[in-house]
Amino acid sequence: MSEIKNITVIGGGTMGNGIAHVFAQNGFDVKLVETKQEFADRAMNTIDKNLSRMVSKEKISEAEKQATLERIQPVLSVSDGVKSADLVIEAVPENYDLKKKIFKEVDEHAPANAILASNTSSISITKLAAVTSRPGKFIGMHFFNPVPVMKLVEVINGLETDSAVTDSIMEISKKLGKEPVPANDFPGFVSNRVLMPMINEAIFCVHEGVAEPEHVDEVMKLGMAHPMGPLRLADFIGLDVCLDILNVLYDGFKDPKYRPCPLLVKMVDAGKLGDKTGEGFFKR
Secondary structure (H helix, E strand, O other): OOOOOEEEEEOOOHHHHHHHHHHHHOOOEEEEEOOOHHHHHHHHHHHHHHHHHHHHOOOOOHHHHHHHHHOEEEEOOHHHHHOOOOEEEEOOOOOHHHHHHHHHHHHHHOOOOOEEEEOOOOOOHHHHHOOOOOHHHEEEEEEOOOOOOOOEEEEEEOOOOOHHHHHHHHHHHHHOOOEEEEEEOOOOOOHHHHHHHHHHHHHHHHHOOOOOHHHHHHHHHHHHOOOOOHHHHHHHHOHHHHHHHHHHHHHHHOOHHHOOOHHHHHHHHOOOOEOOOOEOOOEO
C-alpha cells in the first residue's frame, strides 16, 4: 500500500470534527467536507474550542494548536474534497441511503488507489462497499466519542476487504495514538452489539418501573464499576442514535432480544434526544 498522507473527512458533526482534529494534530493534511459554510464554520469552531481546552490543560502548546488548525481545510463539495485523497472517512448520520449516496459520489471522484472508510457504528461494511467499484479498498473505521479522548478504533473488515488495507488502517490508527481492534462485519460489530442491548435493558427497567433512571445508573456505576451509567451514556450518545442502532440490530438478526424499548421510541418521537436537545433521561 502507498503511504497515506492526505485525509478527507466527510461530515463535520460530532464525530467528523473529532476525526479531523486527531488526524491534523498528528501531522496529516485534512480536507473536511460539509454541505454549507455555516456547518463548516461550526465544525472548525468546535475543533478550535477543543484544542484551546488542550492548551489550557498544557497538553499542547498554542503553536501546536495553530499548526493543527492550519492543516484542516474546509470544503463544500465531495468531488473537490476527495480528488487528492489517500484515505476518505465518511462520518455522516447513521442512515444507509445517505451513506450510499455519498459513497457513490466519493467512488466516482476519489483516486483509484484511495481507501474508503466508514465511521458507521452498525451498518454493514459489506453492503456499503458494494455500492462502490472498489470493495477491496473499503473498510470500517469506527471511532468513539469524544474522538480526541477515546483510544479505541474498531476496524471492521467487509467480505472483500483486502488484508493490506486492514494492515494499513491498523497502522495509521496507531499513528493517531489510538488502539485499533479488528472485527468482522456483523450488525453492530462488537461494540454496539454488546452495548446497545445493555442500554435498551436499562431503559426497559425504567419503562417497567423497576427503578428510576438515576438509580439504574447508580447500580451499574457502583456495582459494575462503569464510569458512566447506561442511561447517562445513552443521553450522551443521543437517544435517536441508540434507536437507529437497535433497529439495525433488530433488522439484521431478526431476533426479538434487540427490539427497541417502547419508552425509547416514545422519547425519540417526543424530541427528547439527550444532551443534544437538553433533555433525555436526565436534564442538562
